Amino acid sequence: MCADRLENVNPKLFQKCFERDITPEEEDDNIVDEFDSREIFDLIRSINDPEHPLTLEELNVVEQKLVEVNNENNEVRIHFTPTIPHCSMATLIGLSIRVKLLRSLPARFKVLVEITPGTHQSEAAVNKQLADKERVAAALENKNLIGVINQCISV
């Protein structure tokens, strides 16, 4: 898993966004509030990059504007942007996002994690693999792999 040298030696850094403003309505237990894209983004922004001691947010791999939530249809769709188009960590990053949401969101949600169109040379292959729940399930039973993923998603 570990490369001898970093693939992207000097990644560009991005500003972290501000903390979410908590509204009085959100603190009122009598009001049902649905999942929104900021809430989902907050779950994945702090995932660590497998290569750098930086978060996916700081590397701009995930962005709030690339998170879509449809509460009615129980759908969550996330696009992530690898820092370089030949990044070999793309599948691992996608898996980390999937696992994080699998463990955080109610089971009713169908989560789709895909590469932002045009940002990776193996986009279709990585997307197909990430969408195959059987492969994802098998990957999560692989001790080495789940160890690496747990490191990525530990806060």
Next chain:
Amino acid sequence: MKVLYVCPVEMAASGRLDLVDSLTGHRGRVWNVSWNPTGTVFASCGEDKTVRLWTKSSGQRTWMNKTVLTDGHQRTIREVAWSPCGNYLASASFDATTAIWDRKSGEFECNATLEGHENEVKSVCWAKSGNLLATCSRDKSVWVWETSEDDEYECAAVINAHSQDVKKVIWHPHDDILASSSYDNTIKLFREDISDNDWINCGTLASHESTVWGIAFDKTGTRLASCSDDKTVKIWQQYLPGNPEGVVTQSNEPTWKCVCTLSGYHSRVVYDIAWCHQTDLIATACGDDAIRVFKETPSSHKNQPEFELICTVHRAHTQDVNSVAWNPKEAGLLASAGDDSRVNLWQFKEETIIF
């Protein structure tokens, strides 16, 4: 011009699936359900690494979990299959092995483990003759195993025909013909070459645009149904060499042609398909939590068949439906398994609507 008035009475086939039972016991995702040949017992398996056997006591309405088979596998059990005699069970696991369970002692016990695949075994199936077993894996290979009378299992062939993960293997209902479906978007057919005992690829069915998750033969074995990540179901018709329709065949092998594509019905991946050999109904298990039933229309033609959706159960499970299986003896009894850790039983009833 003469105006034709058409009688406004039309008949439409329709049906419904009534929930008979919703069974709990498994922990986590249930991947597969499989009826024994007499339809009196069914097996289920999943993420919790167990195989559960369910039966109905005489005179009772509910299905009970009578046996739990544990300790056979280290990882998820993806599929279970019964031998044609009903005395053996095979379970395929992500731990790269296939376990063979028999009930010579009265209870099912694991008495053989088939090793050889490099990684996850995805599917296992016994041939009608009972002497052959097929398995497939993410390692892209399909293995054919020969069984002898003293319960020895010997690898008869390792077939490397697919270019990707092989998801499913099934045998022809009468002949020793094997079909497999794959992440490489194709379905392949294999038979033994009598001249050198080698298993050869005797057909490739290409038309799906993504992973083919499930395949099922009809009772005659001249048709095959397939379901895919591309959200469609396809029906394939066999054409023998010298067929009157003039469909081209090569090297004296039958050609399988896609004669019908059912698209627009499923909103997500179709994980499994079951073709009932008693009623000819087709059931599908879908990632949109629904079970659907299709029926061939009375005016359907062999070379251009038409199927209609006659029943949809939305939220048949509260998460993805992974498996559907028609009872082989009791017409219309359907078992399903889902990510919601449940096994559900359904009874199909046909209704004719006149409007």
